[in-house]
Amino acid sequence: MAHELPALPYDYSALEPTIDAQTMKLHHDMHHGAYVKNLNAALEKYPNLQSKSAEDLIRDLNAVPEDIRAAVRNNGGGHVNHTMFWKIMKPKGGGDPNGPIAEVIKKTFGNFKDFQTKFNEAGVKQFGSGWVWLAGKPSGELQIITTPNQDSPLSQGLFPIFGNDVWEHAYYLKYNNRRPEYLAAWWNVVNWDEVNQRLKTFQSHHEPALAGR
Numbered sequence: 001m002a003h004e005l006p007a008l009p010y011d012y013s014a015l016e017p018t019i020d021a022q023t024m025k026l027h028h029d030m031h032h033g034a035y036v037k038n039l040n041a042a043l044e045k046y047p048n049l050q051s052k053s054a055e056d057l058i059r060d061l062n063a064v065p066e067d068i069r070a071a072v073r074n075n076g077g078g079h080v081n082h083t084m085f086w087k088i089m090k091p092k093g094g095g096d097p098n099g100p101i102a103e104v105i106k107k108t109f110g111n112f113k114d115f116q117t118k119f120n121e122a123g124v125k126q127f128g129s130g131w132v133w134l135a136g137k138p139s140g141e142l143q144i145i146t147t148p149n150q151d152s153p154l155s156q157g158l159f160p161i162f163g164n165d166v167w168e169h170a171y172y173l174k175y176n177n178r179r180p181e182y183l184a185a186w187w188n189v190v191n192w193d194e195v196n197q198r199l200k201t202f203q204s205h206h207e208p209a210l211a212g213r
Helices: 019-042 054-059 066-087 099-109 112-125 179-189 194-211
Strands: 129-134 142-148 157-165
Touching: 019 066, 054 066, 066 157, 099 112, 099 194, 112 129, 112 142, 112 179, 157 194
Parallel strands: none
Antiparallel strands: 129 142, 129 157
């Protein structure tokens, strides 16, 4: 069963002025579309892998045949990362986090402002292309990490609560080389409801650790 490019949950222009319509169209249609196309192409000669989800493929890359492993890592990772990315943003989003994610951020990082600063700094320091994440560890703890290229926290045994794309294609048309400006503005479109759903999925497996028991 071929992997498919998911539709954006909003119009290309819906996240303006934070993210411009031209960037959204190129990012979704061309970049994410290419990851999906290339992932399907890599899996063509391995029918037994075609029924696996992209998440399962990148969660256990060692089980992927070596001749297509790099292609699955890059394109499967790109597909998974971007499928999450579109959902964790929304028009008129942003503001302070609410619900369980607000509590977890306060417990782990002290307050939201300190968390934002650390998250943005990590994103700025990611050399070249990549992502900055709030990821859940098997122990139930949360941490800020970065990954290069389209690598996913799933490949490290971590769960991506949410992440921001710091590839230049995510921001260059509007922000040029000003990655810190993009990282700061991005908080205006975060969909905290979706982030809370992802946190709930993670907590369902790691609730004792997060609850401090």
